[in-house]
Amino acid sequence: FAVLDAMTAAKVDANEVTYEIVANAAVSKVEFITGAVSFETMPKKWLPEAAFIGRSNVGKSSLINMICNRKALAFTSKRPGKTQQFNYFEVNGSSKMRNAFYLVDMPGHGYAKVSSDLKESWQNLLRRYVLERRSLRVLFHLVDGRHGPLGQDMAIMEQMKGMPSYAKYVVVLTKADKQGNTVSPAVYANTILALKEYKLDQSPVIITSSETKLGRTDVWRYLRRAALD
Numbered sequence: 001f002a003v004l005d006a007m008t009a010a011k012v013d014a015n016e017v018t019y020e021i022v023a024n025a026a027v028s029k030v031e032f033i034t035g036a037v038s039f040e041t042m043p044k045k046w047l048p049e050a051a052f053i054g055r056s057n058v059g060k061s062s063l064i065n066m067i068c069n070r071k072a073l074a075f076t077s078k079r080p081g082k083t084q085q086f087n088y089f090e091v092n093g094s095s096k097m098r099n100a101f102y103l104v105d106m107p108g109h110g111y112a113k114v115s116s117d118l119k120e121s122w123q124n125l126l127r128r129y130v131l132e133r134r135s136l137r138v139l140f141h142l143v144d145g146r147h148g149p150l151g152q153d154m155a156i157m158e159q160m161k162g163m164p165s166y167a168k169y170v171v172v173l174t175k176a177d178k179q180g181n182t183v184s185p186a187v188y189a190n191t192i193l194a195l196k197e198y199k200l201d202q203s204p205v206i207i208t209s210s211e212t213k214l215g216r217t218d219v220w221r222y223l224r225r226a227a228l229d
Contacts, residue, residue, distance in 0.1 A: 027068045028092055033102070035085040039128050043088055048229035049102040049135045053126070054142030055152045056108035059174040062210035063142060064105060067219050086129070091227070101226040102135070127159050136167045137225040145173035145207060148187040149194040157198045169203045170222050171195065177209040 036042040054060045068091070087105040094100075107122050130139070139160070143153050160169045171191060173183050188205070195201045204222070208215030 027070075029094070030068055030070060030103070031090050031093055033088040033090050035087050037085050039125060039132070042086065042129075042133070043102065046135055047090065047100055047102045048137045048226040049104050049133065050137060050223050050226040051104040051106055051129075051139045052142065053106040053139065053156060054108065054172075054174075055144065055150065058108070058142045058144050059210055060105070060108065060142050063172065063174060063208060063219075064103065066210040066213060067216055067223065068103070086125075099227045101137075101229065103226075123155070123159070126156075130159060130163050130167070134164075134166070136164075137229055138168045138170060138222050139163070140170050140172050140219065140222070142172045142174050143191065145175050145183040145187060146178055148173075148183075148190040154194060154198075157194060157200060160200060160203075161198055168222060168225055169200060170219075171203055171205045172215070172219065173205065173207045175209060176207050176214050177211040181209060181212055181214055183207055 033043055034041070052060055052064055084107050086107070089103040089105070090100065091103050092100045106126070129136070141153070141156055141160070143149055149157065163169055173187070173191065176182055188207075191205055192201070195203055195205075206215050206218045206222075208219065
């Protein structure tokens with residue numbers, strides 16, 4: 001992370017090889033720990049946490065794989081809603097670098113073919129996680145950059161109200177490669193308006209693409225809240 005700061009200060013335009021070296025240094029080891037289905041089944045071992053949430057088929061697994069420089073860390077599926085539990089990965093466990101943290105791949109919202117009772121249970125668990133999981137340091141909310149916040153995204157934003165000060169909420173607009181490696185001014189403006197509606201207007205917004213690696217450095221800068229805690 002210090003290397004990223006130095007690169008930015010020196011206005012270095014890093015190439016793919018540089019990013020791969022930095023990614024491998026920041027994420028030296030990743031191990032799946034558990035799939036939690038309740039607050040009580042989340043890991044008891046205390047480590048700072050970086051969580052990722054978003055509507056089904058928003059590109060969440062692909063983005064997680066990109067920032068960790070892994071091809072299949074998080075399950076990537078053509079069937080929306082594949083992630084149906086809080087999947088905990090321990091990053092840099094047993095590392096001499098002393099920057100171990102949990103990466104949490106949260107259930108997708110929207111298209112998952114599950115009962116209404118289960119969906120309600122997920123919503124309640126999410127709310128409790130945001131308010132009570134004291135090891136949470138940053139929560140990335142992935143929103144499809146082609147459309148901006150939709151109904152399910154608004155529901156997630158509403159759950160973020162009252163997030164404790166020790167955690168940071170970050171909106172990540174995905175799939176920018178589908179639109180010339182950017183998002184439309186209207187989508188960006190609507191995202192800002194949605195954040196204001198839920199009194200989250202201090203939350204940063206990042207534009208990303210798992211295909212072109214756009215925004216990877218920006219995500220890492222907030223991921224450091226967990227990695228360097």
